[in-house]
Amino acid sequence: MKIPKRLQPLVDDGMVDEVLYQLMSGKEAEVFVVRCGDSVRCAKVYKEAQKRSFKQAVQYQEGRKVRNSRRARAMGKKTRYGQKEQEDAWLNAEVDALYQLAGAGVRVPKPFGFVDGVLLMEMIADEDGKAAPQLGEVSLTPEQARNYHGKVIADVVRMLSAGLIHGDLSEFNVLVDSTGPVIIDLPQAVNAAGNNSAKQMLERDVDNMRRYFGRFAPELLNTDYGKEIWALYEAGDLHPDSRLTGCFEHDTESADVDELMAVIDAAKEEERDRQERQRDAEEGDD
Numbered sequence: 001m002k003i004p005k006r007l008q009p010l011v012d013d014g015m016v017d018e019v020l021y022q023l024m025s026g027k028e029a030e031v032f033v034v035r036c037g038d039s040v041r042c043a044k045v046y047k048e049a050q051k052r053s054f055k056q057a058v059q060y061q062e063g064r065k066v067r068n069s070r071r072a073r074a075m076g077k078k079t080r081y082g083q084k085e086q087e088d089a090w091l092n093a094e095v096d097a098l099y100q101l102a103g104a105g106v107r108v109p110k111p112f113g114f115v116d117g118v119l120l121m122e123m124i125a126d127e128d129g130k131a132a133p134q135l136g137e138v139s140l141t142p143e144q145a146r147n148y149h150g151k152v153i154a155d156v157v158r159m160l161s162a163g164l165i166h167g168d169l170s171e172f173n174v175l176v177d178s179t180g181p182v183i184i185d186l187p188q189a190v191n192a193a194g195n196n197s198a199k200q201m202l203e204r205d206v207d208n209m210r211r212y213f214g215r216f217a218p219e220l221l222n223t224d225y226g227k228e229i230w231a232l233y234e235a236g237d238l239h240p241d242s243r244l245t246g247c248f249e250h251d252t253e254s255a256d257v258d259e260l261m262a263v264i265d266a267a268k269e270e271e272r273d274r275q276e277r278q279r280d281a282e283e284g285d286d
Contacts, residue, residue: 136171
């Protein structure tokens with residue numbers, strides 16, 4: 001096929017030998033199957049910011065760390081330079097997450113490089129060497145559903161143990177190869193410790209998996225892994241090999257609202273003081 005403009009630099013540099021076909025076009029990227037020497041891989045071409053239809057970028061980016069203090073300030077001021085830096089940070093997020101999660105034992109595509117908004121990565125294939133189907137395209141037996149659900153939940157635990165939450169996990173962001181589920185699409189990966197919506201996003205990810213696999217194994221609909229996982233994480237007791245029960249005992253005691261608000265206000269004030277000290281220190285460095 002004709003080489004897409006965004007892939008031409010990778011061809012010119014010898015990273016890609018041939019563009020075989022377009023695999024998919026989504027809300028934030030197009031994916032092409034390419035040949036690199038003797039290997040067949042995927043090239044994920046991210047759409048420009050104004051052409052993406054993913055609308056909740058700010059919520060997902062909360063808590064992400066920016067190593068360079070000048071870049072962080074520029075991003076906060078929303079200048080043209082700051083917006084460019086914000087876009088670069090968004091595009092690099094999936095690459096960083098893939099390397100981090102692969103190292104943590106999570107089943108994700110192996111990354112091979114990132115050039116000018118194009119992510120070159122492993123192609124997840126079925127037994128015939130063709131692109132593996134999405135989980136939502138696969139019909140499962142009850143036994144397979146229980147098995148795959150267990151594998152996905154184990155990967156969610158490994159992700160959170162590594163400090164990340166997928167944030168958009170569903171049957172459309174999981175592929176199924178010959179050995180089971182592989183989690184994909186991570187540009188919106190959430191920093192669990194720094195994002196105020198982390199708990200909500202984790203529980204939503206887990207609930208999405210519960211509802212999907214519950215179609216084939218209805219007993220899974222009665223589980224509550226999301227709240228159990230988050231409770232272990234908050235208590236500092238979550239580990240990559242944590243044994244889960246799928247049960248969670250909800251607190252039936254009424255909360256002391258005044259006490260709770262006092263704790264929240266104190267935490268906000270402490271965070272404001274910390275940010276002010278950090279700004280003072282960074283200005284001193286400059």
